[in-house]
Structures are given as C-alpha cells and as structure tokens.
Amino acid sequence: MPNDFHGMGISFQYPDNWSLHEEENEGRHGSVTIYSPSGAFLSVGVYPRAIKPLDLARGAVDGILEEYADVDVEEVQQEVLGQKLVGFDINFFFMDFVNTARVRCLRTRDATYSVFCQAEDRDFERLAAVFDAVTASLLGSIAEHLA
Numbered sequence: 001m002p003n004d005f006h007g008m009g010i011s012f013q014y015p016d017n018w019s020l021h022e023e024e025n026e027g028r029h030g031s032v033t034i035y036s037p038s039g040a041f042l043s044v045g046v047y048p049r050a051i052k053p054l055d056l057a058r059g060a061v062d063g064i065l066e067e068y069a070d071v072d073v074e075e076v077q078q079e080v081l082g083q084k085l086v087g088f089d090i091n092f093f094f095m096d097f098v099n100t101a102r103v104r105c106l107r108t109r110d111a112t113y114s115v116f117c118q119a120e121d122r123d124f125e126r127l128a129a130v131f132d133a134v135t136a137s138l139l140g141s142i143a144e145h146l147a
Helices: 053-067 121-141
Strands: 003-007 010-014 019-025 029-035 041-048 071-080 083-094 097-107 111-120
Touching (some): 003 019, 010 041, 010 121, 041 121, 053 071, 053 083, 053 097, 071 121, 097 121, 111 121
Antiparallel strands (some): 019 029, 041 111, 071 083, 083 097, 097 111
C-alpha cells in the first residue's frame, strides 16, 4: 500500500518503503524529498509562480555542473497526463558510478513546480516507473490549477 504526502498545496503517493523529508518555506512554498532504500531520491519543489519553469530547471543543472566535472546534459520536454513539462536529463560520474538525474518543471496558475530525481544509473532504470508514477500522482493533485 503506498504512502500519501499532503502539504504545501500538493499531494502525491509514494512507495511505503521510502522515507520522506519535508522542508517548508513561506507556507505553501518549499520542498519534499522521498528516498528509496537504495539511496535514490525524488524531490518536489513548490516555488512562486513568477519563476519560469525552464529557469528553475537550469538552476538545478547549474548546481550539478558546479559539483561534478564530467556532466552530460540534454534539454527535454515530457508530457505527463496531458501537461508539458520542461527540463533536462543529466548524466554524471560520482565515485566511479554513472549517475542519472532528471529535472522537470511546470507552472500553474498558483505556483511553479519542480520534480528532481536522481539515482545510480542501473538503479535509475529500475526506478524510472516509480519516478513517473510519483510525478503523475503529483500532477493529478494540482490538475485543477493547471493553466
């Protein structure tokens, strides 16, 4: 049975064996991160609507570029539940492992949202469906606010 998160004006379901950490900032803004037992994670950020989705996604990429030397970045668009998300697919080396991350962002009438997930490459392949399901669950919770 999945767990449910409710807060910051969003909700989503996530696997019951994952842990959760919430950082609320200014009431309806902040982030919540879920962690798999293997160390993979997915973080949802809620930001003021004035922030442009692609700028928010670029900020996540900039953070990785500052931290890691050999980074491959590809700009992407993804449709989930009929909504276009903008962002990047990112691959980088950490401790002799290839890591995969992706950031997807969108704006509604109320806020700008980011979904950032990361895992060791093989783990990412195994968890991609979980990341997609959590993202779809999130979008379902904010559907009434989509522009």
